[in-house]
Amino acid sequence: MNVTDTILARRSVxxxxxxxxxxxxxxxxxxxxxxxxxxxxxxxxxxxxxxDGARLKRWSxxxxxxxxxxxxxDAELGRYASLLRDESFNIFYDxxxxxxxxxAQRSRFxxxxxxxxxxxxxxxxxxxxxxxxxxxxxxxxLNSSELKAExxxxxxxxxxAAVVVGYARDVPAPLVRAAPKVTAWLREVESTAxxxxxxxxxxxxxxxxxxATRAAPPAGERAGHPSSHDDPGFGAFxxxxxxxxxxxxTLATPLPEExxxxxxAVKE
Numbered sequence: 001m002n003v004t005d006t007i008l009a010r011r012s013v014x015x016x017x018x019x020x021x022x023x024x025x026x027x028x029x030x031x032x033x034x035x036x037x038x039x040x041x042x043x044x045x046x047x048x049x050x051x052d053g054a055r056l057k058r059w060s061x062x063x064x065x066x067x068x069x070x071x072x073x074d075a076e077l078g079r080y081a082s083l084l085r086d087e088s089f090n091i092f093y094d095x096x097x098x099x100x101x102x103x104a105q106r107s108r109f110x111x112x113x114x115x116x117x118x119x120x121x122x123x124x125x126x127x128x129x130x131x132x133x134x135x136x137x138x139x140x141x142l143n144s145s146e147l148k149a150e151x152x153x154x155x156x157x158x159x160x161a162a163v164v165v166g167y168a169r170d171v172p173a174p175l176v177r178a179a180p181k182v183t184a185w186l187r188e189v190e191s192t193a194x195x196x197x198x199x200x201x202x203x204x205x206x207x208x209x210x211x212a213t214r215a216a217p218p219a220g221e222r223a224g225h226p227s228s229h230d231d232p233g234f235g236a237f238x239x240x241x242x243x244x245x246x247x248x249x250t251l252a253t254p255l256p257e258e259x260x261x262x263x264x265a266v267k268e
Contacts, residue, residue: 029121036119045103047101067137110158118160122163134163
């Protein structure tokens with residue numbers, strides 16, 4: 001299974017078998033975690049592993065009480081109130097193993113670094129035949145002084161991610177994913193204006209240069225002639241083209257008069 005296959009096969013598993021995950025396998029997940037990128041290579045992460053079902057059940061009950069208290073003033077959290085009141089609901093889904101990932105101290109990028117490490121854990125778990133799931137409900141409790149003391153973490157550490165791993169009882173069917181919502185795709189190609197200046201500077205000094213918006217090749221262009229639609233980088237006649245969504249903005253120096261007739265689709 002290659003990396004892309006693993007990414008596409010990963011699922012958030014919420015039902016686990018009681019079978020424990022071997023220590024060596026957990027260590028291999030942590031080894032994958034520390035190979036995640038981090039800002040300025042700070043590698044800020046700390047890890048705690050919990051494989052104690054009774055402790056996890058106690059923590060689940062504690063977390064639910066805290067969350068229910070917060071739900072009184074939090075409409076979004078309030079949507080889960082009935083679930084949190086369910087005594088049978090375990091926020092860790094009865095998984096055999098919890099991996100807690102924290103930044104050794106709060107910094108600008110420590111949370112992002114820890115989530116990158118968490119993703120490595122989940123992908124490596126999938127590659128090893130394990131299920132995994134992020135547990136957001138646990139973060140408030142895990143950042144309490146009481147729980148950080150149990151986990152032997154410094155008081156100024158910040159727990160960023162909690163991931164359960166284990167052998168899946170049920171693997172969910174794949175969800176339909178929406179296509180990427182690309183808000184911009186800006187490409188820029190430099191060409192040279194007169195006297196060696198870039199077209200940007202030339203255009204600022206000579207506003208008579210035109211800014212054209214077009215969605216189809218200029219009328220009159222023949223096959224074999226360069227155009228912004230034939231070449232993904234360069235516009236017609238060495239123009240500079242910016243692509244914004246489905247529009248093409250072509251900024252160029254004034255064209256020779258004999259060529260203007262060919263650009264009938266271009267508006268001043």
